[in-house]
Amino acid sequence: MPALDSAPLVLILWAVLGYLCGSVPFGLVITRTMGLADPRTIGSGNIGATNVLRTGSKAAGAATLILDAAKGAVAVVAARLFSAEDAVQVAALAAFVGHCYPVWLRFVGGKGVATFLGVLLGLIWPVGLLTCATWLAAVALTRVSSVGALIAAVLSSGWMLLLGRPDVLVVGVLMTLLMIWRHRQNIARLRAGTEPRLGERP
Template sequence: MPAIDSAPLILVLWACIGYLLGSVPFGLVITRAMGLTDPRTIGSGNIGATNVLRTGSKLAGASTLILDAVKGAVAVLLARFAAGDDSAQIAGLAAFIGHCYPVWLRFVGGKGVATFLGVMLAMIWPVGLLTCATWIAGVALTRVSSVGALTAAILSAGWAMLIGRFDAVLVIVLMTLLMIWRHRQNIARLRAGTEPRLGERP
């Protein structure tokens, strides 16, 4: 963590704002607006971009990916502008948690991949770019979304240390551990050799 300069109430405030921003279920909002199948009733039942893609709409999948990333980035950027880096990291972590456990959907949300990428890009853009590149490479090589996501998350703390941003490692590790937990069923399928590739249904 960076030096804690903000008052505790300020940190709590930005944690709440970040959480509420992260809780916006764009996958559900977009599929309803486009008249598509509720993503919670198909595939993995997840509201993230990969499962939204299984509705058959690439536009819906891409829109979900972008907006889920944007909400994480907005939480970080707003907090940094208003209160500093300590609040920005708290807001980013809270946005990530909000996506995974949104209050509006009884705390059943996505796996956090796009929001993680958005937070990383806004928090430390060089690390964000390296993390995005890792994710793209992992997906391109394997055609398995979870492999790209997990590889990118696991390596992200290393990218931060490589460029000397040790102040962000704790928050990155916490998000990575939560992402691994959210992907526990994917990991089980990967071990069993049954994890679907992009475009397939689990």
């Protein structure tokens, strides 16, 4: 963790702003705008890019992926423009939590993959790029979105240490643990051999 240089009220402010930024449910906004099925009623019931893809629209899936990542990066970059590094990391974690538990959807959100990647790109872009590459490679090899996400999340902490950034390790580990928790049903299906591949419905 970085030194605590910011006043408590500043940290609270960035926690709220980060959460609100991360809580925008782009998957739902995009599908409604494009006249597609509500992603909460199909597949896994998730509002993330993988489930939006199950509406049959690659454009909607890609847009959801990009915007969910962007909101994580925006929260981090905005905090960095105006506050110290401790506030940046608070905003980063809050944005990730906001995506997973958005107040607008009764705290039922996505699993955080795209927002996690966006947050890392905003925090330390080399770590973000390596984590994105890990995710893409794992998905390409396995054709299972959840496997790619879990491998990328776990290895992200290793990339932080390898690149000499232990100061972000606490935030990275907290996000990783939350992502694992959000994927607990996927993990159960992986153990049972019933986890769907990309393009398939659960």
